[in-house]
Amino acid sequence: MTATLPATAAAGNRGSSRGPRGLTWVVLRVHHMALIFWGLAVTAAVAALIWMHAIGDEARRGMSACAEPPTDGLPSCTSVEAITVDDTYQAVLQLIGASLSYAIFFVAAWAGGALIGRELENGTARLAWTQSVSPARWLAAKLALPAALITAGTGAVALVNLWARRDDNPNLVGDWYYSDVFITTGPTAVAYPLAGVALGALAGLLLRRALPAAGAGFAVALVLYNVLERCREHLWPAVTLADADGVELPRSAWQLDSGATVHPQSHFWPLQLVETGxxxxVAATATLVAFWLLRRRTP
Known part of the structure; x- marks a missing residue:
């Protein structure tokens, strides 16, 4: 004896399984551990940066001028040297900056191995394609949700990072042209991980196996990172200072050679926007190639 569902209920079930909510829910369930880890990491970074903002004034006092014995309103050097808040402030900002800067590597490895490669290797993707989910829609859901979460997470950390840095005192937070500082204080903080998602997904579609795809995603992200780091100074025309012999350049100037070719701090945003573009x-190209490759390999 068989039971038959009413036509409306059956249609509703089919619609919910094929709709964006159904695909999104599947992605969330399959990758819930990665989602939890990402949420905890973002929360921890934001909490640490809020703490850095709270101790920022004390950290700056630790970097202030001093005299021994104290004179002319300057504090005692002995008391200033006893202040270690500035060391904590520097260390935490550097740690978070480095973590955000290097996020592209781990995102690319995860996208290649767990997000795409593993599901092609164990047949989960092909099973989904037989249940009224087209390969293109499957890939779109696979990419859209991680991209949205990564944009929200890295964007939030980057904004709170800017807030915690306050006046950008280079003695505390590093010069603007240092690689980790540069990447994590502008839109590149979001663009790097997004490129990692796309490159990792493409590696997963090409290799169709989890471990090789994870390694390939990591490797191609590493190449992209290093190429842009080496070429960054050429992304915007530098300024050559005439008759600068014997003139001490301001610390805010990024000196490119032993002569007088520099990037002034006003070049931060042009360099940021070009690198972000x-x-x-790269992310858009890798995504388009991934969809083209998937269409070629599936009926």
């Missing part, structure tokens, strides 16, 4: 172009 390159990263987004």
């Amino acid at each position: 390159i990263l987004l172009a």
